[in-house]
Amino acid sequence: MYKCSLERMTDKIKTFSTYGDAGHGGITRYSLSPEAIQARNEFIKRMESIGAIIEVDDVANIYATLPGTDPDAKRIVMASHCDSVKNGGNYDGILGVMSAMEVLETVAEQDIPHKHPLTAMIWTNEEGSLYPPAMMCSGIVCYDYLPEDIRVKFKYEDMMNSKSILDQTSTFGDALKASGFMGDKKYRLSPDNYLYMFETHIEQGPILEDAGNDVGVVDCVLGMFNYRLRFYGQTTHAGTFPMPKRKDAFLAASMALTYLHEKIDKLGYSDLVYTTGEVVCHPCVHTCVPDFFDFSFDARHEDPKVLEQVLAIVKGCADKVWAGCTCEVEKAWNRDTVYWDKKLVSYVKEAAEECGVSHQYIHSGAGHDAQFASYMLPTTMIFVQSKDGLSHCEPEYSSPEHCTEGATVMLNAVLKADAE
Structure with missing residues (x-):
């Protein structure tokens, strides 16, 4: 079995954490921002130094490829993202990029034989923090393969016109053109030139740590639904209108949520x-009884029958009157459970066993670019233990040792796929 370098991984973690350093241990690195461009340039510099060939597609996804011995073989790609949420951590997304880099660096340093070209990739705008929606560019690239109810959300033209949440004037298309990373559509990930995809990621939860395992062999991304519950009442003066006559939408929502x-x-x-x-509360004035209250409701589970039971309870709220207020329930979106390719999952498990890395099967509760890619290519994921289960916040932490183990498992799983 081959091992990745703890020293190199530690250096990458330290270096990339400076791009968008928010000053309290984490980062704010919006997609295509100056900070994200710094991270992208670092990726390119390091990959070119080992002889990788750099390509950039039309939505700024970057591909760094080490050729294999078979010029006709399809590529095996390892991918994640380098953008973050506001005041996020130093591991979400970027660990998958650093792990892919580490695999290529190890292959180059140790001259590991491989038939297929091996590609490290950065997906653009996974978080959607500045330009919604999340997983924007994997949605664009994988568009033709996505289920219809997902596909309609990722039309190229609509995505190019997605407005910045900060100023509502600049668009993703504007940022793309200004970034210097608007490449050619011919370089996009596709089944024509790629065979498999792997993604390493922090767990973002406490399950591995609680179980004392370093790595998660991910088998699926959980199914979920997201609905809005809206309550309609009557605005009156907070000091003059009798309590028994009020229709307080905030109170109604709190009763429904408890229910x-x-x-x-x-x-x-x-x-x-x-x-x-x-x-959302309206009019959101301390001297007014709220006449409108709206809250989101997000539920996740592997089994669709369980989600159906939950959804029946949620929808049932519309059949009741809450503190004199009516309720409306509306679907925002949903997804079915996405299962990873069983063969690739087995390669990850075998690699963990052979490398002596403690591991277990685990589900992903969060969405990732890999789930969209899985509609197009056989795909799987590897999780690395998260300290205290924290993510999307500045205390987010995975030790260099755990990060290196995750990369080592991916390296050996990829080599198993290459040797087929």
């Missing part, structure tokens, strides 16, 4: 997760 927790928890599924993460 949802009670009913859903009684289903008894310990591996079900659900969240209310976004709210």
Whole structure:
């Protein structure tokens, strides 16, 4: 078995953490921002130094490829993203890029024989933090292969016109043109020139750490749905209108949310997760009774039958009157569970076993570019332990040792795929 370099990985973690350093241990590195361009240039510099060939497609995805011994063989790609959420951590996304770099660096340094070209890749705008939606450019590249209900959200023209959440004037297309990374469509990832895709990522949860395992052999991305619940009441003066006559939409929403927790928890599924993460209140004035309240509801589970049970409870809220207010339930979006290629999953498990890295099967609750790629190519993922399960925040941390183990597992899994 081949091993990646702890020293090189440590250096990459330290270097990339300076691009977008927010001053408190994490980063803000929006896609195609000056900070992201610094990270991209570092990637290119390091990959060119080992003889990798650099290509950039029309939506700024970057491909660095080491040729194989078979000039006709399709490429095996290892990919993730280098953009972050606001005040995010130093590992989400970029670890997958650094791991792919480390695989290529190890292959080059140790002159490891391989038949297929091996490619390290950066996906553009996975987070969608500045230009929504998330997983924008994997959605564009994989568009023709996505299910219809997902595909309609990723039309190229619409994505180019996606407006910055900061100023609502500049668009993703503007940033793309200004970045210097608008390449050629002919370089896009496709089944014509790529065979398999691997993605290494931090777990973003506490399961591996709690179990004492270093690496997760990921088998799927959980199915999920996202709905909006809207409550309609009546605005009145906060000091003059009698309590029994009020129709307080905020109160109605709080009653419904409590009801949802009670009913859903009684289903008894310990591996079900659900969240209310976004709210809107109107008129949002301290002297006014709210006449409108809107909250999101996100639920995730592998089994569609479990999600159906949860959804029935959510939809049932529209059949009730809450504190004198009516309720409307509307679907935002959903996805079915996406299962990784079983053969590639087996390669990851075998590689972990042979490398002596503690591991377990694990689901991904979060979405990744790999899930869109999986509709187009056989794909799989590898998780690395996250300290305290924290992610999308500045305390996010995975040790250099764990990061190196994840890269080592990916290297050996890729070599198994190459040797087929």
